[in-house]
Amino acid sequence: MGPGPSDVAPSVLMAMSKPIVGHLDPVFVKIMDETKTMLREVFQTKNDMTFPISGTGSAGMEFCFVNLIEPGDTVVIGVNGVFGTRMCDVAGRCGANVVKVEAPWGQIIEPKQIADALKTCKPKLVAIVHAETSTGALTPVEEISKLVHAAGALFVLDTVTSLGGCPVKLDAWQVDAVYSGTQKCLSCPPGMSPVSLSPRAMEVATKRKTKVQSWYLDVNLLASYWGQDRVYHHTAPISMAYGLHEALRLVLEEGLENRFRRHEQNHKALKAGLHAMKMEIASQAGHQLWQLNTVTVPAGIDEAAVRRRLLNEFSIEIGAGLGPLKGKIWRVGLMGETSKKENIHTFLRAFGKILNESGYAVNVEVAIAAAKV
């Protein structure tokens, strides 16, 4: 119940243990094709260039920036947590002039902030973190995307924690480049990063003046490997691909809308239980993530000690705050397979017991009853 990796379904773990075939074997090529098709459905896009990068979510982030940025390009990046901060670092290493649009950690990036930034510069792209895993805030992006396109820029979106847990609509929202992770709401082990580039982004990537600085992440090379040509590039992580294939199948078997509703309902249940314990969600009201709940640590409580006891005595992992939120929040994940009623009840019971023993009096039975409504 941390900020990821989330629990993994038994059938996905089973898929991970299947015997290895060659990465250009017809059996594996079929898995590659089906994975691309399912990823398009999950991303709600028709983008041809939709596939998983052979690295974790951060490699997916780097993939988007190295392919789209050339030295000297200006980029606007929304910074309201760890991952916006990371995007600035990655973009800077690509030689970009980075214009930061900042919001306090836990708050969203407002469209007006982007509009204001677009008055001061003419960026090649604007990048936003959809679901900030470090703060629990979900930034609405539809209006921002319109502003970005009106300014003639590409729109880049981090959906590491949002994909599979709440609506992500690439085509409807006109997202040009997106990356995600496998270990959050897709409930696959970490190790790959689903990405997708719009035809507009592909045009930018293929008409660059300079070579992409990363050979490993160069979409011009990856397109031939994951495309119809099957030109050898690197050796894809076969077992991870088996796992992702099965995880995506489970997502689509449940249905995207059902899956989102489950995440929403379980978030509400947890929130009701926490509320009954006099606990507050730390992120901005109205924009709280369903899959990652940040909880304000009450005064006088040692947040690390609570986490340690949850792990050691109850085998429950929750996450710590990062950066300015260190020591101030807990992060309780309800992602994918982890988003279950029984997990909420087990967590509230253990959490309440520890809080009571730490001198913060709560009524556990009332909290669990509240979570069941």
Add this chain to the structure above:
Amino acid sequence: MGPGPSDVAPSVLMAMSKPIVGHLDPVFVKIMDETKTMLREVFQTKNDMTFPISGTGSAGMEFCFVNLIEPGDTVVIGVNGVFGTRMCDVAGRCGANVVKVEAPWGQIIEPKQIADALKTCKPKLVAIVHAETSTGALTPVEEISKLVHAAGALFVLDTVTSLGGCPVKLDAWQVDAVYSGTQKCLSCPPGMSPVSLSPRAMEVATKRKTKVQSWYLDVNLLASYWGQDRVYHHTAPISMAYGLHEALRLVLEEGLENRFRRHEQNHKALKAGLHAMKMEIASQAGHQLWQLNTVTVPAGIDEAAVRRRLLNEFSIEIGAGLGPLKGKIWRVGLMGETSKKENIHTFLRAFGKILNESGYAVNVEVAIAAAKV
């Protein structure tokens, strides 16, 4: 029996399917520590900075170059196959002036060639492919390493296919930066790249004037994640790490020397069988890889058709030639778990049957008998 991925032991596949824990969980930290210790043993090094990169072998290659090269640096690269060629591409993308030392594909890089190159330039590093997977040649590196260090340069070595299949002695050979893959002679699924940097290489990486161009592969950040601090960088691929941990345990359980002897003996057996079939190993005599046997395609035989029949009728994968060797060789892998007597016999029987039916008369029983001596 292709050029990798190789077969994976059942206990490694079992490990891949174990439930996921958090990537900063004490259980996982212990796995990280043990993996580093075992990797040092397999690499025969005391280098503190020895760990697996969260990407495939090509990411390991990029890791070495992005961390050691700054724009304008001169590098000497031995090119005698696909992977030396790839190193030039990767180094060029780091802004290096690349001096190529070339040998025909299938031949080794001679120390004299490196000595000659070192008379013409003053490189920051010299990089060599130990075992060229594309050609089946094993370049001896001890003498080359001495020349490199005498010239004050760092020595970088690709051990993707050599590690675990034949001696790789980082400290004895004074290798400064090395990368490997999991899916060759370590017999783990593909997805991670074991790397190691000597203290001298670490000094270069930490005293750079410019930032490492890749955030994902920046050793200055990875050192804190894989070191004692456990500072969050990216989310390690948990299941892959489980698999690598078990694969390394199996390598050390067998013993490095036993493992090398097994690879050598099986290479000799295959070679004897092929010889009895009037087939020749294509790579340079005296420097033929034990784990990857390149076989010259006889005149009049359609190499792709033979591979297709082996796969479709006998479920045996072997590899095709690449680049200038396309259509001219087959690549028969005897890597890690795949290096087994029964695989050699099964292969010779199937291969011989197809050759006979293709009009190239061979005596299969004689070949198998030769392989059994």
